[in-house]
Amino acid sequence: MLGAAPTARSDVFALAGLFNFLRTANHPYAADEVADLVVGYRERRRPSPCLELPAAVGEVLQRALSPEPGDRPPDPALLAEQLSTASVSETAGAPRRDETTGWVRWIWRRWFD
Numbered sequence: 001m002l003g004a005a006p007t008a009r010s011d012v013f014a015l016a017g018l019f020n021f022l023r024t025a026n027h028p029y030a031a032d033e034v035a036d037l038v039v040g041y042r043e044r045r046r047p048s049p050c051l052e053l054p055a056a057v058g059e060v061l062q063r064a065l066s067p068e069p070g071d072r073p074p075d076p077a078l079l080a081e082q083l084s085t086a087s088v089s090e091t092a093g094a095p096r097r098d099e100t101t102g103w104v105r106w107i108w109r110r111w112f113d
Helices: 008-024 033-040 056-065 076-089 099-111
Strands: none
Touching: 008 056, 008 076, 056 076
């Protein structure tokens, strides 16, 4: 959006936005007009918190949606790992296949396997 060449961190940003939308049906950067969205992004405003998500998953997405590429995970594989870990951590470390883990794995398999 700022004219820089796309990188793996750009992909992380796009995937995090998609994951956020799939889980919440809300865009992570709220704006009524495209111009407002661009201005907010250029001013490095942080995305709206993902309140509908488990806290740990929301924190991972917040980092992945950072306007600063250096704050994001370096590649989509690490983002998927962090999301899976965050969804499991919501149950104090007891692994479970819940909705969050399921959709992360499903999207990962569809796009990267």
